[in-house]
Amino acid sequence: GAGVSQSPRYKVAKRGQDVALRCDPISGHVSLFWYQQALGQGPEFLTYFQNEAQLDKSGLPSDRFFAERPEGSVSTLKIQRTQQEDSAVYLCASSEVTGVGQPQHFGDGTRLSIL
């Protein structure tokens, strides 16, 4: 497709379960970002990939969060032993490169609810 694709759109899990969220960026986009957006808040940076390299993971809130992009295209964000505070919308964005003036294009997000 032409845009950033995320799946699933909605995910409900019980506390303690592991979840995996998928992002398929725009074809050819080098940079890929994950964000967490709580209700009424702006997106909060989680992690950044340039091709397959994870160059910045400073925003990951705990070691329960793990992201990968093994072939430099599709990325997966995994959350282990989910907690209720993990409930949020997880947004993926991609850009052609990273640099001054390079805009990000967002997917529709995955709405995660932890019961």
Added chain:
Amino acid sequence: QKEVEQNSGPLSVPEGAIASLNCTYSDRGSQSFFWYRQYSGKSPELIMFIYSNGDKEDGRFTAQLNKASQYVSLLIRDSQPSDSATYLCATNTGNQFYFGTGTSLTVIP
């Protein structure tokens, strides 16, 4: 102090009026600045970006940047009800993007 600050609103303007949205940022090293529009339940959609001091116009939208004052604004001329949404200001420093909490805009028909 958050990297990017916005007035959460809500801001209400009548149809046809000019809507003015404001944003301040704390990192003087910020290199580029973005305005995104986000409808409820949808993902952020890029409206404009700017990286030089001054004004940048695109249709009904004008972005203004003042690096000395660390201030970015977005003006929407001839506001339409379809402009009703949350507007997110974002800055970029290297690989990091920082978003404000957004300003809710309602355009009243």
